Amino acid sequence: MSHPVTFINVVDVDPARHQELVDLLVEGTEQVMSRRPGFISATLLASLDKTRVVTLARWESSDDVKATQADPEAAAYATRTAAIAQPRPGLFAVVGEVTA
């Protein structure tokens, strides 16, 4: 049985390389992640103080995420990210939705 999951990557970065990191993460999401089986959608957020970038990607199942992480093209983007910043990826489940 599979459940939708959210992949979240919290990436710390030197503010001097913030824009470079944003460009790389947007490119990797558009060029590789979005074309993989099980991908639903992604949102990228940049901190106003330029020290962090967060990628949230919704997937059909955790197996789809694991298969993507094992994909050589996706792994190449992960390596490029780790060369200029400190990524911390993980799998999450939504535990609350609150509206005004």
Add this chain to the structure above:
Amino acid sequence: MSHPVTFINVVDVDPARHQELVDLLVEGTEQVMSRRPGFISATLLASLDKTRVVTLARWESSDDVKATQADPEAAAYATRTAAIAQPRPGLFAVVGEVTA
């Protein structure tokens, strides 16, 4: 001039206190955050390995977030969170949206 912003709090926690943290963050979001001026919506996500909880809250402006952080009721929840976990809050802007 004001722009919508996303408040993201990445909270590290001992897996033994993971559920307690989830309950506290959901309660604080429902009871305090969602009733504040400028609040739009929030999503809470728990990592499958139980080491992190992420709150994403969309607000009308960064001034609304600052006013909320200065509110005594909100500050009390922040203090309770910091007593059982390691929060790292910040203000973010959306820099990319990608769909399959």
